[in-house]
Amino acid sequence: MKAVQFSEHGDRDVLTYDEFDDLEPGRDEVLVDVKAGALNHLDIWTRKGLPGVDLEMPHIPGSDAAGVVEAVGENVTRFEEGDHVAVSAGVACGQCEFCRDGDESLCVRFHIIGEHVRGVHAEEAVVPEANLVEVPKHVDWEVAGSASLVFQTAWRMLVDRAGLEAGEKVLVLGASGGVGHAAVQIADYAGAEVFATASTDEKLEYARECGADHVINYEDEDFAAQVKELTGKRGVDVVVDHIGEATYQDSLKSLAKGGRVVTCGATTGPNPDAGLNRIFWNQLSVIGSTMATPGQVDDVLELVWDGTFEPRVRETLPMSEAERAHEMIENREGFGKVVVIPDSEL
Structure with a gap:
């Protein structure tokens, strides 16, 4: 598969859109055929390098994406092949006192897909089952792929x-x-x-x-x-x-x-x-404040799916133009979200 990636921290020129090893879902994971993703300022910080965050290189950025379930791990029960899903990037341990109290965003081992671990700006992504939300079939991919984090x-x-x-x-x-x-x-x-x-x-x-x-x-x-x-x-x-x-x-x-x-x-x-x-x-x-609990994610995304809220898209680009997408975020060009789509989907 092809993926946006970088092998060292730096300016936009470290980004490439190249071949990456094919992925297989683990027991509790889902393989997603990515249809659209979106950038956040977090992608800029991650590319430049965050203090205390040691990434495995090459790193795939991206915390927002949506697509179709391609395969599921043996323990996955919420999704099946063909479902439309979006990524909710905050990963909690599910075991600490804050998770047990129902506020997973305060998890002592909280981390973010795309920031601390491999992201989702690629043709395919492997995502923990707990970090996916169902997307109604009528919702456009640009909306589904750009709403969750913000x-x-x-x-x-x-x-x-x-x-x-x-x-x-x-x-x-x-x-x-x-x-x-x-x-x-x-x-x-x-x-x-x-x-x-x-x-x-x-x-x-x-x-x-x-x-x-x-x-x-x-x-x-x-x-x-x-x-x-x-x-x-x-x-x-x-x-x-x-x-x-x-x-x-x-x-x-x-x-x-x-x-x-x-x-x-x-x-x-x-x-x-x-x-x-x-x-x-x-x-x-x-x-x-950081990111939301699963219940809060469901509450707000229901209002996106029904059209109450609308993620405004300033530009849609192929993933091969990731440098330009990052440039738009850094230079504060336009209003709303910058969406990237796998070149194979264009």
């Missing part, structure tokens, strides 16, 4: 960790990205008043289409000052911030008394000034 992440951030309630005000930073555009839709669905930032007027218009009530071009305006002005100096109840050092202080400034910042990443750096004086004086909460 929508489950945004759902857990807002619904579970931040406890978002109808009528609250929510600021979504980077609303044109994968998690950002999912968060706008989820906040709107929850009945919140949604504020969104992006870098161009075109991206802001897309954010409005996804449900944003107010949009701010952060290249032209101080978003914290704009939020205060739009809310009569009150601020918002929740900020969704996956950007990190570059935005953290302004995220705190944007909050109303008792507000909360919820974060799932730090693309501009993980170590901002803590801002403890603002946190204790305004009684703010800073909440971490």
Whole structure:
């Protein structure tokens, strides 16, 4: 089979689309004929090299994909040949205290397909049974292959960790990205008043289409000052911030008394000034979040499959153009997800 892969960390030129050993499913695994996958910023970090993550090389990137079940291991009971499935990339041990309590995303041995182990941007992928969700036959492959990671992440951030309630005000930073555009839709669905930032007027218009009530071009305006002005100096109840050092202080400034910042990443750096004086004086909460539990994944993906939520696709490329796909993510080109398809499917 052919797969996107790299044999060393580095810039985009380390990526190739070459032959890779054929795969066979283990006892608890499923072999998937991949029809479409999608990129996340995680793929960029993995390619460049993450501290403390020692990958087996060559490594296949990719945490999002969907396809048809081709074969199953002898212990697999949930799927059979011909089923349509999508990957849910968070792998839990199922045995630690957090898994036993039903919050697998807090698993002490939690890891992510495509980040810590071989990913799914290939003609075929072997995936643990527990990391697949059924996809209704009417759902397009581009939708099925691009929804899981960002929508489950945004759902857990807002619904579970931040406890978002109808009528609250929510600021979504980077609303044109994968998690950002999912968060706008989820906040709107929850009945919140949604504020969104992006870098161009075109991206802001897309954010409005996804449900944003107010949009701010952060290249032209101080978003914290704009939020205060739009809310009569009150601020918002929740900020969704996956950007990190570059935005953290302004995220705190944007909050109303008792507000909360919820974060799932730090693309501009993980170590901002803590801002403890603002946190204790305004009684703010800073909440971490990663990926969702299986039940939360099912809840949010049902709303994708029925059309309530829509992963916006900015570009669809053959896997042989993986360098270009990575370039689009790194350069923040366009709005929504970048999808890659095996060349054999084109």
